[in-house]
Amino acid sequence: MDTFKAHLDKFITVNDEEYASILSFFQVQEVKKKQSLMLDGDVCKNLYFVVKGCLRKFFTNAKGVEQTTEFAIENWWITDTFAYERQIKSEFCIQAVEKSSILVIDLQTQELLLKKHPVMERYFRMVYQRAYAASERRIRYLYEMSREELYVHFSTQYPWFIQRIPQYLIASFLGFTPEYLSEIRAKLRS
Numbered sequence: 001m002d003t004f005k006a007h008l009d010k011f012i013t014v015n016d017e018e019y020a021s022i023l024s025f026f027q028v029q030e031v032k033k034k035q036s037l038m039l040d041g042d043v044c045k046n047l048y049f050v051v052k053g054c055l056r057k058f059f060t061n062a063k064g065v066e067q068t069t070e071f072a073i074e075n076w077w078i079t080d081t082f083a084y085e086r087q088i089k090s091e092f093c094i095q096a097v098e099k100s101s102i103l104v105i106d107l108q109t110q111e112l113l114l115k116k117h118p119v120m121e122r123y124f125r126m127v128y129q130r131a132y133a134a135s136e137r138r139i140r141y142l143y144e145m146s147r148e149e150l151y152v153h154f155s156t157q158y159p160w161f162i163q164r165i166p167q168y169l170i171a172s173f174l175g176f177t178p179e180y181l182s183e184i185r186a187k188l189r190s
Helices: 002-007 015-024 082-087 109-117 118-143 147-157 159-164 167-174 178-189
Strands: 027-031 036-038 046-053 053-060 066-072 094-095 099-105
Touching: 002 015, 002 046, 053 167, 066 167, 094 099, 099 109, 109 118, 109 178, 147 159, 147 167, 147 178, 167 178
Parallel strands: none
Antiparallel strands: 027 099, 036 094, 046 099, 053 066, 053 094
């Protein structure tokens, strides 16, 4: 759990005693590859922090095709924020892409954490601001860039994803079919 402490240290200052208390609000969970943490229609009860591994959030579109909207690797958070904040049914699924070790907290426990450690309010605000900014950029890229430019940008900005995550999931995230992604990659190699 030193990974989580190092991550917190980038945003806030807590001593070892405070950190031990903060950590006590979380459940540690080991997740198998392809294990589902939340299914479409489940009430979104939890917020997940990836200590090791990779998770993804996706929905199944009207054609029955899975559309990945978000990945979370080490030191990233993932949930259906809208459904989590309201404690309502989600229209997304969250699944492990790799065998993963995660920290899990539910909304009621998170509220208790924030009351006991107000500095965590600042931490979560900063995390949400960064996530929101990243989301804004992604929307702009989807509007502005050609599909090929989108892939090149993604593979340049996030080369570790290209090496770790199966190509069909990268295609899903970028809004391509796996075949189209193969065509783009072949074109770029030649």
